[in-house]
Amino acid sequence: MAGCGREDLSTMNPQGPVAEEQFGLMKLSISIMVLVVIVVFALAFYVMVRYRRRPGDKTIPVQVEGNHKLEIIWTVIPIVLLLILGVPTVKSVFGLAKDYTKDPNAVQVIVTAKQYWWEFEYPQYGIKTSQELMIPTGKTVSVQVKSADVIHSFWIPALAGKIDANPGANVNTMYFSADQDGVYLGKCAELCGPSHALMDFKVKSVNQGAFDRWVTAMKEPGKLPADPEIAAVFEKQCLTCHAVGDKGMQLFPNLTGMGDKGTVAGILVNTDDPKYSNEGSTYDNLKRWIEDPQAVKPGNSMPKVDLTPEQIDGIAKYLSEYKLDVEQ
Amino acid sequence: MSAHSHLDGELPHEPERATLEGRNKVLGFWLFLGGETVLFGTLFSIFLALRDQVGDGNPTGQELFKLGTVAIATFILLTSSLTSVFAIQAMHRNHVKAMQGWLIITVILGLGFLGLEIYEFYEYIHEGHRFSTSAFSSSFYTLVGFHGAHVLFGIVWISLLIFQVARKGLNVVTAPKVYVAGMYWHFIDVVWVFIFTVVYLMGKVG
Amino acid sequence: MAHAHPVKRYTGLMDWLTTVDHKKIGILYLIAGGFFFLIGGFEALLIRIQLWKPLNNFVSADTYNELLTMHGTTMIFLAAMPIIFALMNAIVPLQIGARDVAFPFVNALGFWTFLFGGLLLNVSWIAGAVPDAGWTSYLPLADPTYSPGKGVDFYVLGLQIAGIGTLVGGINFLVTIINMRAPGMSFMRMPMFTWSAFITSALILFAFPALTVGLVALMFDRLFSANFFNVSGGGNTVLWEHIFWIFGHPEVYILILPAFGIISEVISTFSRKRLFGYSSMVFATVLIGFLGFMVWAHHMFTVGLGPVANALFSIATMLIAVPTGIKIFNWIFTMWGGSIRFTAANLFAVGFVPTFVMGGVTGVMLAAAPADFQYHDSYFVVAHFHYVIVGGLVLGLFSGLHYWWPKIFGRMLSEGLGKLTFWTFYIGFHLTFFVQHFLGLLGMPRRVYTYLDGLGFNSMNLISTIGAFLMGIGTIIFIINIIVTAAKPKTASNDPWEDGRTLEWSIPSPAPEYNFLQTPLVRGYDALWKEKMDGNTGMSPAEPIGPIHMPSGSILPFIMSFGLFVAGFGFMYANNEWTGFVKEIFASHAVAGLGLGITLTCMIIRSLKDDHGFHIEPEELTKKEVKE
Helix, strand or coil: CCCCCCCCCCCCCCCCHHHHHHHHHHHHHHHHHHHHHHHHHHHHHHHHHHCECCCCCCCCCCCCCCCHHHHHHHHHHHHHHHHHHHHHHHHHHHHHCCCCCCCCCCEEEEEEEECCEEEEEECCCCEEEECEEEEECCCCEEEEEEECCCCEEEEECCCEEEEEECCCCCCEEEEECCCCCEEEEEEECCCCCHHHHHCCEEEEEECHHHHHHHHHHHHCCCCCCCCHHHHHHHHHHHCCCCEECCEECCCCCCCCCHHHCCEECCCEEECCCCCCCCEECHHHHHHHHHHCHHHHCCCCCCCCCCCCHHHHHHHHHHHHCCCCCCCC | CCHHHHHHCCCCCCHHHCCHHHHHHHHHHHHHHHHHHHHHHHHHHHHHHHCCCCCCCCCCHHHHCCHHHHHHHHHHHHHHHHHHHHHHHHHHCCCHHHHHHHHHHHHHHHHHHHHHHHHHHHHHHHCCCCCCCCHHHHHHHHHHHHHHHHHHHHHHHHHHHHHHHHHHCCCCCHHHHHHHHHHHHHHHHHHHHHHHHHHHHHHHHC | CCCCCCCCCCCHHHHHHHCCCHHHHHHHHHHHHHHHHHHHHHHHHHHHHHCCCCCCCCCCHHHHHHHHHHHHHHHHHHHHHHHHHHHHHHHHHHHCCCCCCCCHHHHHHHHHHHHHHHHHHHHHHHHCCCCCCCCCCCCCCCCCCCCCCCHHHHHHHHHHHHHHHHHHHHHHHHHHHHHCCCCCCCHHHCCHHHHHHHHHHHHHHHHHHHHHHHHHHHHHHHHHCCCCCCHHHCCCHHHHHHHHHHHHHHHHHHHHHHHHHHHHHHHHHHCCCCCCCHHHHHHHHHHHHHHCCCCHHHHCHHHCCCHHHHHHHHHHHHHCHHHHHHHHHHHHHHHCCCCECCCHHHHHHHHHHHHHHHHHHHHHHHHCHHHHHHHCCEHHHHHHHHHHHHHHHHHHHHHHHHHHHHHHHCCCCCHHHHHHHHHHHHHHHHHHHHHHHHHHHCCCECCCCCCCCCCCCHHHHHHHHHHHHHHHHHHHHHHHHHHHHHCCCCCCCCCCCCCCCCHHHHCCCCCCCCCCCCCECCCCCCHHHHHHHCCCCCCCECCCCCCEEECCCCCHHHHHHHHHHHHHHHHHCCCCCCCHHHHHHHHCCHHHHHHHHHHHHHHHHHHHCCCCCEEECHHHHHHHHHHC
């Protein structure tokens, strides 16, 4: 069973030490359980075949009350099996609860889940981004997860199991890291409203140099559209909620470097070679999203903004070309 | 002997357990009180979890609670428990009049308790401690109010029983009813002792 | 004459509305539970149609959340529990040699409150405001800010009313089993199904009040602006999760224990062999019931309770595997050396054993908290609990229904159609849910109304949908079987399976309204089997034939429950955006008050008006016996 499923999504194809440890426990428990299932199935099928009633059989079988030896055996063996599983479980529970929030060598991220998007704040660098969590490969990432509205659950199957995002002061912590550069899919795992199914995010693991360049680029002043008319519309209609660099408001997803991102709104996958109905070029996806956000993600907070087709076109073009180019 | 002969004839020693119906009623009621214990246990847990969530500028339990009034209410309710014991004892001696008398006193004391509680709530609301003020106030009114509603239900129930016994006399049908009502009243009393300790005394200490 | 109370005996519809006969109440539970089972099953099919391909648009995201919420709530509270109660009502008094239950009136009340609660919940479809926060109704999603409509109110009040019915039903069975066993029927001679009914009732008694309080708090938050779960008012959302699962986990055992009981009876009967390790079975049942209260936080491993709590609840949860394992092996060794007859009922029972083992082992896997971080809220969990609830409970219920159908209705279900039901349902079930384990491990979260293309989820979802339809076909075949059987004459004998072991098979099928002409004298475990082995034709009586006292029917339980139904509406629509007179009467809580008034008035009438019941005289009894 090992090694199946997509590398960027499957829990059975772990890409970091935390998911690796969890997968180890899964393999151990599955092995024990397969053993149990085989024994029980074999016994059950043997009994059903061997002791089926033949036609006309009127005999009365011996009425056995029980058998102490057997009963002790099938009480003790499960207890032993559970010990084999229980000890590493407890060890792992405490191991994975290790707190890296004070560790200066770890990348600190404050994750805030909102209906239906994810905000990632890097307190060490004073930057905020959304939908795409940028991490340096190999480095421990310590996340503090909370919610701005309902309960969500932060899950990157290929890198680490999930932790709930609770509202209020109930902040949860977790850590993980990625062994290799790559993009990993993240999901919301707690029912949070109509678009719960669409509350995906990405984790992008890059080398330390690229990560540092990204941090620097994120702090640079925001670039506005070159066309002054589009720039004015963008400032008036978009920056009242969104931000690019130091411009605008941080209320909703930060748009800095939109052109680099793998998705629009978490689910419209950006690709030059679209195969499925949720795929398209960054430009097409942005247009599709801005034209009717509710059609893409029902119940989300983005309104259908009053824009002419030309303005939408201009904004989509500008955003799709807004790249930070940190991966050289 | 069938249940009917008891209706008119001699009352047995423990009339509440003389018939299967009576025994069922008593056992069923014990079990019901077991469920009620979980119910109040959950309410207490909620209260304990939320009692510090007073919110800014709202009165705390320490500021609100007037132990004097609550102590009087406690005394009244404990006394009513005692009078309900006297009523059951009178029932076992087959003193119908005495039983009714003690039950009437129990009801009056219950009403006194309820009156004090309503007065207390009225005061609190005037001091800005409303049901929707904070998590503390919501859990406080729900726990104490649930108890108060139980007291009210008990008062109505025992009053009806007094009326019934007056009409039908004491027999193997009415005796179990009086007996379980007595059990219920004791239960309410025990719950109140916990409320007095957990809500008021611990609240006053802070 | 002392016994000549004039008693009005109802017929026709009024008979069913007023009945306090546990056997008729059992049938009412079966009809109502079956009706809700079909609704819940239909909702499941709509869910599977939506998921058969990626990015499907069969239903909207909102509708999907309504469907998943109503499917879960309906199946657990309105289908599974009532059908369990149906079998408990129909069989438990017969198994302990009782003429009646302890509280016939309360028993009827339990049924009607359940029914009106369930109707209230489902009226939400008509009212156009359907609960959509999941059957767990986690806060803040279910609070007035994020669920502003009336949907969650239907959930809160519907379940509250249905919950009252379940609670009083549980008390009734506890007292019945403790106080009303026939002479000689000691606790350690009770049939396994009665034992499981006993423990289940105890779990109901201690679990449901927690739900009651949780729902009251949620109702106060929603309707009266309380702050229990409102974070800005100092409330705590994790508190709701604790309350819900302190009820919710025992609820799982409330569901599964009766299935264990049914399987024990069926396997033993059709193996023509005594249940292997009876006393360890009893012990295991009690232990499972007890441990059931100690493990609720395993539903909350990802909530952030800390490593100490997670470790403790992991270990406690794993422990449950031990008594469950004891049961599995006892069933297998009951068959060992037996003479196994594969009737439809027994097919469901032996099919249950491996299926339930699979649900059990995934349960142990889920108990390992760090691994659960991966499984939690993924399709792996969906697969697990459907293996336990459908592969466990529903197979158990099918088994019990095929087995006891002649005792309840006096007619044998068609064996051929029964076996066809088994194979379609069983294969459909495994098709539907086996692949879901892998969907979860591959990263598909649960409760998603759709999934993106290209993630590798497509083919397994398609298989799952096909399986669901097969299960639907199995259910339809069962309904056809019922209809065909209903047209046949009532010819079932006392002991139609010929290998009956317990008391219910010593009396006519269906049981007469007084159950036992003479209370039987129980001389051992498997009371009837013992008499058969000793060469007797039936039970020896513990009393001479005499007049039998019966309780009279009453319409009050129906009206009381209706009052609660009205009160539920009254509370829900108190602050509705209406105008004029209607708004006035709702806003002043007049409707709610009227409903509660109806209920309280009925209670007072019940308290003041003694029910003397009536007697069936010996002459009448013997006449009937001869006729049969």
